[in-house]
Amino acid sequence: MDPVNSINKDDASVQARARRRRNDxxxxxxxxxxxxxxxxxxxxxxxxxxxxxxxxxxxxxxxxNMNPKANRGRPKRLDENDLKEGKSDDERSISNNEPDETIEQVLLFLDSIANFRSVIKYEKEEEKQAYLLNNFPKDYFSNSHDYHSIYNHIKDITNERLKNPDQDPLNKEEIDKDKNIKKTQISKILAYFLVAIGPLLTEEAYKEMATFIVLFQMALNDMGYQALQNYEQEQYQQGDTDKKTQSLVKQDQNMNAVYCEEQNGEHILLITNDFILSFLPSNFPKLGHVEKTFRIFGSPDEKLKNAVYVTQHLSYWLYAMKFTNSRLALYTDDDQ
Known part of the structure; x- marks a missing residue:
């Protein structure tokens, strides 16, 4: 194993750096x-x-330096305070096509691993729906509760597009005018991502990507409220807010509260370190023989690095879609 480019699970992590301003x-x-x-x-x-x-x-x-593999050294730890926030609509958008550009970034990264682009172009909405639902990796998970929310949202989103092909369901998502982000719950956000990228991928790659997204949701449900409480406590202690921690009040009152069904994407990136360094290495092996067939993701070091970069590109998409005001900007040892 290459000692420079391998991940040390004890100290490897994600680090944010200053985001380039779009009008620079x-x-x-x-x-x-x-x-x-x-x-x-x-x-x-x-x-x-x-x-x-x-x-x-x-x-x-x-x-x-266009080779994505050239800068794939050891990731650094992300501090929640280093998440970079957008300040204005002018800075947020290079062009009206930026969400499509962020999806293309994911595809370009996958190109550096192998050819995972679908050769079939699905033009009709019913074809896209059939592909997304029929190839969703439900049989990879022993508990349907792990994936049913995302799967059902994919079905609802694609059904809406079938009924109203001239109206994008995204345009109906309510906006938080104070924070300038959509109020969409996280499970639905992740479904939107799979609807956007799924038909562009081979069946093999789509199943891996859907598995990765389901695991991300599982991690958020497990760790999201605690991460949010820690973040709010830190903000309060630093004097950045005059509000005491409120994030766990609702959870204490309703023990059945599910993070991804209650929260929008504002703080979706807070668990990034624990997701990549702890949750994925622990949960990929639970997939059993399925993990051994994966070519993108998995518990080995090199595949965990792939998870780092896909998470980064996912954050770009979330930001471009106005689901969050933060995004990750990673650098590695090779950038030092």
Whole structure:
């Protein structure tokens, strides 16, 4: 095992770094020959696909360090205070296509592992629904309670699209005007993510991604309230709020409260460290022989690193979709 690039489960973790501002022209290193410049390759890729039929004009440039594997060293620990928050709609959005660009970022990362893109293009909503539901890995889990909420939301979302093909169900999600994020509960948020990326993946990759998302929900249900209480206590002790911890009051009153069915995505990233370093290594082996067939995720060190990077890209999607005002910006030992 490579001692530099392997994960040490005792001290490996995720670290946030300063997020580039989207109106920072000095960081726009991805330039199209037509003069447009972007912060990321997926943004440039989308521009080329839409404006130039996928053919880069003369003069198109991008950084030389485009190999996703080149910067895959040991992850660092994430401090909750290092989660980077968006400040305005202008900063939040590079273009109206940014949610699609964040999905493309996930696909580009998976490209660095193997070819997991589906060769089938599902044009009809009923085809997408059938693919998502028929290939959902229900048989991977011994308890249907682990996945039924996400599965049912996928069914509801796709049913809504079938009934009203001209209306995106996302547009009906209520907005918290004070925090400028959607009030959507976490289980439904995770279902939206699978609806967005699932039809673009091979059956094998979709099942792995859905398993990863179900495990993320399980971790949030297990650790979410405690993580939120710790965060609120820290904010109160630092004087950042005059409110005492309230997050566990409702849980104490209702012992059946389920975090992902009660909470929106505002604090969805608080459990990132424990999810990757403790929850996944403990729970992947519980899948038994199924884990051995996985090519993306799993309990071995290299596959845990894949989980780190997919979680990062998931945070970009959550941020672009206005499900949270925070996102992860990871760096590794190779970036030091």
């Amino acid at each position: 022209q000095s960081s726009r290193d991805y330039t199209c020959g037509c003069g447009k410049s972007y912060l990321s390759y997926p943004a440039l890729y989308t521009h080329l696909k839409q404006k130039h039929q996928g053919s880069p004009p003369q003069g198109t440039t991008q950084p030389n």
